[in-house]
Amino acid sequence: MRHGKYRFIIGFLAIPLALYGVLVISPFVQDFQISLTDWTGLTPDKHYIGFENYRKIIHNHLFWQSLWHNVLLLLIVPVVTLALGLFFAFMLNVGGRRKGSASVAGVWGSGGYKIIFFFPQVLSVAVIAILWQQIYNPDPDEGLLNVLLKGVGIGGQTWLGDPKLALACIMAVMVWANVGFYVVLFSAGMASIPTEIYEASLLDGANRSTTFFRVTLPLLADTVATGWVYMGIIAMDAFAYVQLMSVNDGGPNEKTDVVPLLLFKTAFRDNSQYGLAAAMGVAMLIVTLVFAALTLRLARRDRLEF
Amino acid sequence: MATVTFDKATRIYPGGEKPAVDGLDIEVGDGEFLVLVGPSGCGKSTSLRMLAGLEDVNAGAIRIGERDVTHLPPKDRDIAMVFQNYALYPHMTVADNMGFALKIAGVNKAEIRKRVEEAAKILDLTEYLARKPKALSGGQRQRVAMGRAIVREPQVFLMDEPLSNLDAKLRVQTRTQIASLQRRLGVTTVYVTHDQVEAMTMGDRVAVLKDGLLQQVDSPRNMYDKPANLFVAGFIGSPAMNLIEVPIVDGGVKFGNALVNVERDAVQAAADKGDRTVTVGVRPEHFDIVNGESEGKSLSKDAPAGLAVTVNVVEELGADGYVYGSAKVGDEDKDVVIRVGGRAIPEKGSVLHVVPRAGETHVFATSSGERLSD
Numbered sequence: 001m002r003h004g005k006y007r008f009i010i011g012f013l014a015i016p017l018a019l020y021g022v023l024v025i026s027p028f029v030q031d032f033q034i035s036l037t038d039w040t041g042l043t044p045d046k047h048y049i050g051f052e053n054y055r056k057i058i059h060n061h062l063f064w065q066s067l068w069h070n071v072l073l074l075l076i077v078p079v080v081t082l083a084l085g086l087f088f089a090f091m092l093n094v095g096g097r098r099k100g101s102a103s104v105a106g107v108w109g110s111g112g113y114k115i116i117f118f119f120p121q122v123l124s125v126a127v128i129a130i131l132w133q134q135i136y137n138p139d140p141d142e143g144l145l146n147v148l149l150k151g152v153g154i155g156g157q158t159w160l161g162d163p164k165l166a167l168a169c170i171m172a173v174m175v176w177a178n179v180g181f182y183v184v185l186f187s188a189g190m191a192s193i194p195t196e197i198y199e200a201s202l203l204d205g206a207n208r209s210t211t212f213f214r215v216t217l218p219l220l221a222d223t224v225a226t227g228w229v230y231m232g233i234i235a236m237d238a239f240a241y242v243q244l245m246s247v248n249d250g251g252p253n254e255k256t257d258v259v260p261l262l263l264f265k266t267a268f269r270d271n272s273q274y275g276l277a278a279a280m281g282v283a284m285l286i287v288t289l290v291f292a293a294l295t296l297r298l299a300r301r302d303r304l305e306f
Numbered sequence: 307m308a309t310v311t312f313d314k315a316t317r318i319y320p321g322g323e324k325p326a327v328d329g330l331d332i333e334v335g336d337g338e339f340l341v342l343v344g345p346s347g348c349g350k351s352t353s354l355r356m357l358a359g360l361e362d363v364n365a366g367a368i369r370i371g372e373r374d375v376t377h378l379p380p381k382d383r384d385i386a387m388v389f390q391n392y393a394l395y396p397h398m399t400v401a402d403n404m405g406f407a408l409k410i411a412g413v414n415k416a417e418i419r420k421r422v423e424e425a426a427k428i429l430d431l432t433e434y435l436a437r438k439p440k441a442l443s444g445g446q447r448q449r450v451a452m453g454r455a456i457v458r459e460p461q462v463f464l465m466d467e468p469l470s471n472l473d474a475k476l477r478v479q480t481r482t483q484i485a486s487l488q489r490r491l492g493v494t495t496v497y498v499t500h501d502q503v504e505a506m507t508m509g510d511r512v513a514v515l516k517d518g519l520l521q522q523v524d525s526p527r528n529m530y531d532k533p534a535n536l537f538v539a540g541f542i543g544s545p546a547m548n549l550i551e552v553p554i555v556d557g558g559v560k561f562g563n564a565l566v567n568v569e570r571d572a573v574q575a576a577a578d579k580g581d582r583t584v585t586v587g588v589r590p591e592h593f594d595i596v597n598g599e600s601e602g603k604s605l606s607k608d609a610p611a612g613l614a615v616t617v618n619v620v621e622e623l624g625a626d627g628y629v630y631g632s633a634k635v636g637d638e639d640k641d642v643v644i645r646v647g648g649r650a651i652p653e654k655g656s657v658l659h660v661v662p663r664a665g666e667t668h669v670f671a672t673s674s675g676e677r678l679s680d
Binding site: 194196197199200201202203204205206210214215218219221 | 358359360379380381385386387389390391393394395396397406407410411454458
């Protein structure tokens with residue numbers, strides 16, 4: 001059997017590796033090739049212009065602003081989403097007051113809350129974006145938020161039309177849309193922690209916050225790290241949310257522009273600068289790789305056993 | 307140090323009618339080692355968890371010392387618990403595990419370290435203090451769980467089957483260690499186990515529970531010598547006591563082809579209740595083999611005295627052996643276990659004639675299961 005081993009391994013690896021090469025690696029290579037040309041994407045002529053596109057990007061104020069927005073999303077959205085997800089999951093599973101038989105239980109009605117939290121997850125991004133556009137509607141008689149504000153006697157906002165608020169508004173929607181998934185993910189993680197460990201911490205005199213920070217959170221570290229990677233990827237993209245919700249695609253005043261949207265506009269609208277857009281893609285790839293490497297580096301730790 | 311009192315403590319699980327623990331009434335003395343024992347589902351763990359505050363008390367009260375702790379949260383009860391699966395915090399080192407309670411209580415670091423190191427020394431854990439639980443063997447984890455309890459210097463130790471996850475040999479070894487440690491520290495301890503050998507060997511007193519009801523609380527010796535009812539008689543002792551239903555005759559009870567003298571009062575008491583039979587309990591070591599000799603009080607002259615037992619299986623343990631046989635009592639075959647000397651093991655299939663040793667029989671009422679003999 002021994003000499004047949006490699007044939008066996010190669011037999012299984014060949015197809016997936018070939019698919020990976022054609023569908024994943026080759027577009028990257030192609031993207032890099034295109035980024036070195038002045039191709040418009042519409043005509044067959046293509047001229048090699050070296051790193052001219054990269055020079056343009058470096059001097060493009062809009063690119064840096066968009067990248068900064070991505071970085072903001074990357075810093076804020078995962079932190080808020082994961083923190084809220086952890087908090088809700090903790091309250092739903094172990095944060096409740098003791099009642100009846102269980103010494104460790106969630107708050108009252110936690111089963112129902114779980115469904116409500118998960119609800120946004122089943123809606124598509126397009127539906128969510130339209131829904132929130134209506135909520136953010138600046139009309140004082142139609143926009144849900146402004147009607148509510150008027151009800152308590154505060155003047156309305158323009159929300160997505162306000163350069164200072166627009167990005168925060170979009171971030172809030174991204175958090176809202178994703179938090180439910182993490183409530184469910186972290187609930188599953190918490191359910192796998194044996195009840196005795198919570199009981200032991202109760203006997204050791206831990207209150208809710210001590211239990212959360214000293215016991216639950218360290219035991220969930222692996223799950224949180226996984227969630228961080230997913231959320232990071234969503235934040236790096238953000239294309240759909242911004243494209244659908246922002247005024248004038250990344251407006252007002254490009255205050256909500258993100259790199260993927262800028263890339264899209266560059267490639268398909270603004271004079272079809274396909275080569276330039278490809279260079280942005282390469283830049284984005286580098287940023288993503290750095291993020292992934294950092295996350296995996298920080299998340300590397302001993303596996304816990306119960 | 308403190309006493310522990312269960313005062314008619316009752317636990318009814320939501321949705322259930324029958325109490326899991328029904329009016330439990332036990333007083334545990336200061337520094338005493340009390341073992342709660344019983345078959346699974348008897349309410350022993352529930353009782354312990356009620357004392358720990360992990361389980362509500364629906365009726366009655368629980369007191370530690372003079373303090374009524376019935377409705378206090380676990381952290382205010384000044385107790386420490388050892389769980390069956392140890393419940394160590396997987397992300398903390400042994401030292402952190404042991405010092406966690408003190409850290410929460412705000413004890414200063416030097417003091418925590420001192421107490422953790424002291425406990426580690428007692429438990430032979432000093433070299434493992436920096437390790438995580440997963441790098442420890444089962445026995446070491448068990449000792450860490452003990453250490454976590456000791457470090458707190460609580461008023462009461464609670465132990466919920468702490469030896470169940472150890473292999474047989476380690477269990478016997480650890481059993482002695484825990485018992486001697488408890489004597490040394492003098493901390494009141496309530497210990498739950500399903501293993502009657504553990505109960506007998508470790509406890510100052512043993513409490514037997516069945517279906518949430520306390521059957522008997524007594525010292526291991528008394529529990530063995532004077533079981534209060536049929537259940538305790540059958541539960542305590544290994545192999546179990548032989549319990550044989552025999553008819554009441556004039557002057558005693560008829561035991562196979564022999565008349566066994568039992569106290570007149572006992573038989574009278576049964577007869578008064580309208581029973582025509584009593585259940586006689588004889589421990590395996592309390593049978594005398596009377597093969598051929600007619601020293602027993604035969605009822606009929608033509609058959610040998612005693613109960614005829616056909617040997618089915620023989621377990622040889624070296625020092626002695628256990629004979630598992632069947633005997634015809636009345637109209638039905640009953641299984642009987644007899645201890646025999648290690649040098650006098652009978653053949654399989656042979657027939658032994660046995661009589662219970664005088665004064666070592668236990669008589670129980672067949673109907674109520676209550677002990678009749680003194």
